[in-house]
Amino acid sequence: MHLALKVDVDTYDGMQDGIPNFLKLFKELGIRASFYVPFGPDASGRAVFRVFRKKGFLKKMFRTNALKLYSLKTMLRGTLLPAPMIGSSFPQLAQDIEREGHEIGIHGYHHVEWQDHLPGMSEEKIRRHYELGISAFEKVMGKKPKAFAAPAWMITSASLGIQDSFGFKYASDTRGKHPFYPVVGGKQFKTLQIPSTLPTMDEMLAWDGVNIENFNAQLTLQMKALSLSTHVHSIHTEVEGTALFPVFSAWIRDLKRDGVEFVTLNEIADETLKNKNAPQTEVRMSNLPGRAGPVAVQI
Ligand SMILES: [Zn+2]
Secondary structure, three states, X not given: OEEEEEEEOOOHHHHHHHHHHHHHHHHHHOOOOEEEEOOOEXXXXXXXXXXXXXXXXXXXXXXXXXXXXXXXXXXXXXXXXXXXXXXXXXXXXXXXXXXXXXXXXXXXXXXXHHHHHHHHXXXXXXXXXXXHHHXXXXXXXXXXXXXXXXXXXXXXXXXXXXHHOOOOOXXXXXXXXXXXXXXXXXXXXXXXXXXXXXXXXXHHOOOOOOOOOOHHHHHHHHHHHXXXXXXXXXXXXXXXXXXXXXXXXXXXXXXXXXXXXXXXXHHHHHHHHHHOOOOEEEEEEXXXXXXXXXXXXXX
């Protein structure tokens, strides 16, 4: 089985604390992964206001112990505390990711704004998110990003249309089973999507019967149940990279021992583009078990 790890950075603290943990572990095990970083501001404190707007968010915060996962500082950023830049504050760390053989792309620009407001955004504002993300990446990495991963798997027909104009090699904005070209409401788009195939840790921990102790076994069961030859698993610097790093490390060591082969999303994209075998598939914003708020799902 092939497994690609999609590492999403959501916050300043996650970048600072989670990236070094992952880099050290991956180096030790000889694993290459794909990292997606928002180079713009960390306004995650604004997420606190979601409590009042989105049904189920408060319940999830308590069930997944999010109050422990996210420090008080993170929860106030962009509200009472200023919003520091995420990727742009750590050029060395961003460059280390690539230097150590991993790939790095952009995870939007302003994560919270995209997550909370994308459906109501003007086309001009959406374009601005892409432009700011690309130019901030370029400043640090000395080249344009090849890949885009939408914050919170949020897309609209407009965001995919504008994305096409930037010529990314691939995007990972969706959840699904295999690489595809997205179709929304009959409209076809041309940027290849490499979807995440597995539920995330914070989602699964909100399921009945799943807890920290049995989490790894449950996740492996999910992997086997789907019987795909290649999986893409999304992990977060704020969850698997810090608070639950020991649990994640144990899982990865087990997989490595069992002979799972680790690949990058870029390699999956190369293979798909070479074989020209990605179908056009409908995408819809849908609710997934354990998640507060809908995500883009390959139908
Ligand atoms: Zn994210």
